[in-house]
Amino acid sequence: AQSVTQLDSHVSVSEGTPVLLRCNYSSSYSPSLFWYVQHPNKGLQLLLKYTSAATLVKGINGFEAEFKKSETSFHLTKPSAHMSDAAEYFCVVTVATDKLIFGTGTRLQVFP
Amino acid sequence: EAQVTQNPRYLITVTGKKLTVTCSQNMNHEYMSWYRQDPGLGLRQIYYSMNVEVTDKGDVPEGYKVSRKEKRNFPLILESPSPNQTSLYFCASSQRPHGPGKTQYFGPGTRLLVL
Numbered sequence: 230a231q232s233v234t235q236l237d238s239h240v241s242v243s244e245g246t247p248v249l250l251r252c253n254y255s256s257s258y259s260p261s262l263f264w265y266v267q268h269p270n271k272g273l274q275l276l277l278k279y280t281s282a283a284t285l286v287k288g289i290n291g292f293e294a295e296f297k298k299s300e301t302s303f304h305l306t307k308p309s310a311h312m313s314d315a316a317e318y319f320c321v322v323t324v325a326t327d328k329l330i331f332g333t334g335t336r337l338q339v340f341p
Numbered sequence: 342e343a344q345v346t347q348n349p350r351y352l353i354t355v356t357g358k359k360l361t362v363t364c365s366q367n368m369n370h371e372y373m374s375w376y377r378q379d380p381g382l383g384l385r386q387i388y389y390s391m392n393v394e395v396t397d398k399g400d401v402p403e404g405y406k407v408s409r410k411e412k413r414n415f416p417l418i419l420e421s422p423s424p425n426q427t428s429l430y431f432c433a434s435s436q437r438p439h440g441p442g443k444t445q446y447f448g449p450g451t452r453l454l455v456l
Contacts, residue, residue: 238381263444272345272431273384273447319383329445331376333383 231256233322235332243340248292248307250335252320255301262303263321264294267334273319279303290314315339343368345448347432353454354422362417362451364432370446372435373415374399375407377428378450384431390415422455429453 236251264276277288284296320332374389386399390409406418432448
């Protein structure tokens with residue numbers, strides 16, 4: 230069975246410091262993995278996706294994630310947080326079916 | 342502009358009063374789905390549709406109905422809403438099949454309050 234676990238429900242950082250949002254997955258097959266961002270009162274926007282090509286994936290707004298099969302992880306990082314990064318982030322896994330499985334979300338707060 | 346639209350964006354209703362939330366996409370996507378988002382639970386799939394006249398239950402289908410008469414539209418119907426259906430609802434669409442390269446596009450959300 231497939232599942233995804235976001236290890237932190239809340240993460241707080243200061244502006245200009247690195248961001249790390251953690252995601253572990255479980256899948257019997259080779260997964261596709263996504264990170265989506267949801268700003269307050271907005272829909273979900275795709276940040277980046279892993280589709281079995283390069284293990285280090287670059288997304289929009291300076292975010293990137295690394296697929297580590299040995300650790301079954303797909304953590305999201307950004308070198309320097311910006312106030313506009315404050316949002317909720319969802320890690321999502323899909324396999325060779327028409328189903329997405331969402332993590333429970335990580336709320337990122339950025340302090341000035 | 343490629344987009345998924347939902348209406349209404351906000352809705353307050355009372356228990357038992359039938360309502361419909363519309364969803365429309367202009368990207369000619371085969372796959373459409375409905376999710377509900379609740380605090381601490383992430384997004385859970387209610388129903389999905391792989392193409393016109395083809396619908397199937399997701400993880401939390403109880404109390405909901407859908408139809409797919411046209412490719413672009415996928416309305417969500419609550420025949421007799423109850424307070425536990427108070428939630429934030431998202432419609433999404435994508436090309437088929439899922440997997441590598443296929444991104445889901447989300448609507449802006451519909452916030453529903455059932456009194």
